[in-house]
Amino acid sequence: MSTAIPTTSRAVRYHATGKPEAVLHFEETALAPLGDSDALVALEAAVIHPSDLGMIAGTYGRLRPLPAVAGREGIGRVVKVGAGVTWLHVGDRVRMPEDEGVWRESVIARAGSLRHVPCDIPAEIAVMSFINPPTALLLLKNFVDLQHGDWVIQNAANSAVGECVIQLAKARGLRTVNLVRSPEKHAARLTAFGADLVLADDKDALKTIQAALGKNIAPRLALNSIGGTSAVTLLRALGQDGVLVTFGGMTGDLVRFPTREFIFNNITCRGFWMDRWARTASEDELSTVFAEVYASLRSGVMKVAVDSTYPLEDYAAAIARAAAYGRNGKVLFKGKDR
Ligand SMILES: NC(=O)c1ccc[n+]([C@@H]2O[C@H](COP(=O)([O-])OP(=O)(O)OC[C@H]3O[C@@H](n4cnc5c(N)ncnc54)[C@H](OP(=O)(O)O)[C@@H]3O)[C@@H](O)[C@H]2O)c1
CATH class of the missing domain: 3.40.50.720 (NAD(P)-binding Rossmann-like Domain)
Known part of the structure; x- marks a missing residue:
């Protein structure tokens, strides 16, 4: 049975920069049609970072064209690939493309731009490996x-x-x-x-x-x-x-x-x-650093903590929790099927 390709995806978006509670909305966004070299990726998990709030506020070092989907760090599973995609398969775990914004249910992206993420690390840990x-x-x-x-x-x-x-x-x-x-x-x-x-x-x-x-x-x-x-x-x-x-x-x-x-x-x-480091590093440098990060996470040399997990539609409560004093670990969003 073939997977139907959605034409829209719900996402946490902003049309103007400002305080998250004033500018963020959970809304339907159009998905591009799946091209031959594209992949459809469904969100597994995403993180809330101080820098996400800086980006939404318009104070971060690099801003997105508006309207924008919020969030920088997320992972997803490949749900469907275009006819010409050979190196990525349904079920693979990848990093959600950062520039598109990751607080979204799904995305269609060029398969060649997606970075594999190991499946043997639990999603709530693997999602925190990029920043x-x-x-x-x-x-x-x-x-x-x-x-x-x-x-x-x-x-x-x-x-x-x-x-x-x-x-x-x-x-x-x-x-x-x-x-x-x-x-x-x-x-x-x-x-x-x-x-x-x-x-x-x-x-x-x-x-x-x-x-x-x-x-x-x-x-x-x-x-x-x-x-x-x-x-x-x-x-x-x-x-x-x-x-x-x-x-x-x-x-x-x-x-x-x-x-x-x-x-x-x-x-x-x-x-x-x-x-800046990630955008200017060579592929070798990137692979070396991420290999070391994954090895440390796998072996338990480095543990990363989750405070709490929310569905995307509860973004307001999630962001309030992320900004709260006394939190123990990161606040995450989880994908629909998780
Ligand atoms: N330059 C980069 O490439 C880069 C990469 C990653 C992170 N960062 C930055 O590194 C910092 C930590 O990020 P993270 O994700 O690890 O943060 P996090 O887990 O969300 O923790 C935030 C930390 O900031 C403290 N804090 C918050 N407000 C404060 C205030 N007004 N005065 C003093 N301390 C305060 C918190 O202390 P309490 O627990 O006491 O509230 C907590 O220790 C952020 O500024 C982030 O933007 C930068």
Whole structure:
């Protein structure tokens, strides 16, 4: 029995940028006809990221032409392929094409543009493999030639990226100082992941870090996804020739450089954007990084947490949950048949 090809798909869309609660709608969108080199893909799962909300708000580094379907990270199953498609088969799992927006029930895409995703990893884990785990991996690999025993410091350590950093650092023999807003809530979990120190990101943070590390130890790499005073704490905690990499700005506050440390400790400040890395990396680099991510997820070296799962039509509740304080893991959308 052949699968009927739908002509429309429901999706979470916005026609103007703004606050998600004001601009998002769950609506019917037209699907292009299935061409000979196309595949029809049905959503299995998708993730809600801070960057999705930035894109909807119009503040992210790359915006979509409007109207746009929201969401950047999702996986789906191939439901039907065009007559000329030989390398992709019905049932294969692929990454939902990011530029089309992934908070949608289904999509028709050029089969050649779709990236295979291993089926032996559960969907709710595999769906989180494209943004945060590779970001954590690249942050640890691409900026400082870290040696066994070196210290890395980060803020928002209980974020999805932060938890990946802790686990990958541990597996590499690195040590981590982890700043969080609520250590009493996160310390046990982060310690179980391999965190060496979990400390409060408050006005006394620098003193606490220095007291915990002692005079002769200072981190070589600092990872900042907050900004403002939290980033200043990281910069001050770094040792000689330390590097601070900013890859997120959860508070929206400026990253400022403390002049003394900047000059006397020869600190370098860099930025990292996974989106740019993925668009400029060679196929070899992409395959190597994703192979390492999948291996770490399969072996349990890196665990990623799911807070809750919603159907697409409950997008408003899902986004409210994603923005809520005290969440444990990512909020996901699930496809219709899951
Ligand atoms: N540049 C890149 O390529 C790239 C790639 C991936 C992620 N990122 C960025 O990395 C950051 C973390 O992403 P994620 O997906 O891992 O995040 P996530 O799991 O959603 O966690 C968000 C983190 O931010 C903290 N936070 C939220 N609002 C805050 C505030 N006002 N002040 C201080 N802390 C606050 C949360 O702390 P509580 O639990 O205390 O609320 C939590 O630790 C985001 O900024 C994201 O955009 C960037």
